[in-house]
Amino acid sequence: MSKTTTRYPRSVEPVHTDGRDINPELGKLSGEAGSQVSSGSTDVHIGSVAKAWTSLPEPQVEDPTYYDVPMLKEPVWEWAVPLYYYIGGLTGASLVLGAAAQITRSEQTRALIKRCHAIGFAGSVVSGGLLVYDLGKPSRFLNMLRVFRPTSPMNMGAWILSGTGATATGALLFEGRNGWLKIPGQLLGYAAGVFGAGLATYTGVLVANSAIPIWQESRKALPVLFGSSALASLGCTFDIFTENAEERRITNVIGNVGRVAEVVAGTLMEHHASAVPRVGRPFRRGLSGMMWRTAELLTAASLLVSMAPNRTRRTRLAAGLLGTAGSLLLRYTVAHLGTVSARDSRASFHQQRAGRGAAELSGVSEHVA
């Protein structure tokens, strides 16, 4: 049996229980949930759902909720997942650039290609690590690959990440070689580019495939936002680390296009989600609203600094750091927007009453009751 808590610790007969109150000498844990690990009480969890009233709630007949208890469950993902969105984006964008540079292979881009493949390799390893870390059962991470299931963007993502890791490793080892490895090496580089483009953008689909209203309503903009942000992250990383002027000229163009697209896609996403005002509310209110504005400002500031004439080492560093902070914050903000949206049952109710539930698919606005 798992850990236990002591109930009534000060009484004459304290109860030691894992929350089941089954005496292990008399009862065998063979029920459907007999293997559920429990250490006893989890008041913290339920406490986040129901809060003590400070005043009697007014019943709202026109716009009812069930005591404002969330209708949906909050995402259970923690810090590692938004960080993965960022690293996966950077990894993917590097591999796309690596493949693009292969097309116009020259002496100057040789080092750039290697660098891109190195980022791709390291990034896929770190990405995998972050994802495994966030699983509830990390030892079962390989279960992701026991099926191939197109209805699950997460399953598709597991395959994309595996493909990225394999091809990026191959490209790092064999691309640019001569002899019989020349063609396979080049093909691996191009394949890594294709997988990379998938890795940088599928996370948008992953988030969009959700019952959480703010994510669902943002479904068209999310992949664009993540893909653009991936290009911006790439530009920023090279801004910070590269001394090579030739490489920087290339990544600067890509990074700036990414920064512009990131701001545009963000605005688009806010616009889409705000079609139902209640759904778009987290963009404008509270911590989530503040995070959203700050992320946009950081990216815009990074763009301005990056476009300024007479770039020096110092301005490049500033542009890189501002943009990296913007991209990172953006991923955490998207995650937090989902949490806030899941807590607000009216966001779902208003979305569906506005004809944006299943009615949106049939075109017929038909509701029960």
Next chain:
Amino acid sequence: MAAGKGFFTDTTLCIGCKACEVACKQWNQLPEDGFLFTGMSYDNTAHLGASTWRHVAFVERPVAMHPDQDGAFSWLFSSDVCKHCARAGCLESCPTGAIIRTEFETVYVQPDVCNGCGYCVVNCPFGVIDRREEDGRAWKCTLCYDRVKDDLIPACAKACPTESIQFGDLEQLREHAEKRVDKLHEQGLKDAYLYGAKKEDQPGTEGLNAFFLLVDKPEVYNLPPDPVVPTKKVKDAWISMAATAAGMALVSIAGVLFSGRETRQ
């Protein structure tokens, strides 16, 4: 054997005794998930969760139950449960295949396969399934898969003293439920309707294998008015992703070509 099985929960018969909650916890050996005084009528369970597979909602309404009655108060009770949707968001989003459709057309999470990715949690349009933190896996109602396999009825339905929770073949349940609605309409309770009984009633989920008889808006019971399995809408995102991936490639190629030309000058 292969006929679809399900629940018909007739909320007009529920007396809020919570015997279903207790029977479920006992049979399935579910641990507690916190003792809390919520202040929400007599509901201290609050919601369904990883360790709570039946939840009785207590709705206090400022209107009379029956149009013929005086007064401005009525009480609704409803025993909520996993809906075992015909198109299930949890099942379709599960990346490991841990969530399966059983021979009874119910939706079952295999605890020995689930790796706790948490994706089903954001994909359930009813907010049913959840991950227990200490355990790391996602859990929900199994529709007593173990009992049904042995020709027993699920623990909650067995314990229900008023037959508010009815278990059986889906076809028969639907027929019976429609008769019940007609009867209630005859008695003057015109607000009675079935929630999710048929595909046409709830196209987003293509019908619920655990459906309900309600007498007020679904929101009142914390149920979504027009739920949809997320997979049905995600095509837009895949198209957007394909376009973005192509755009990334174009920008990268253009970046290399454009800057390359500059160097050659």
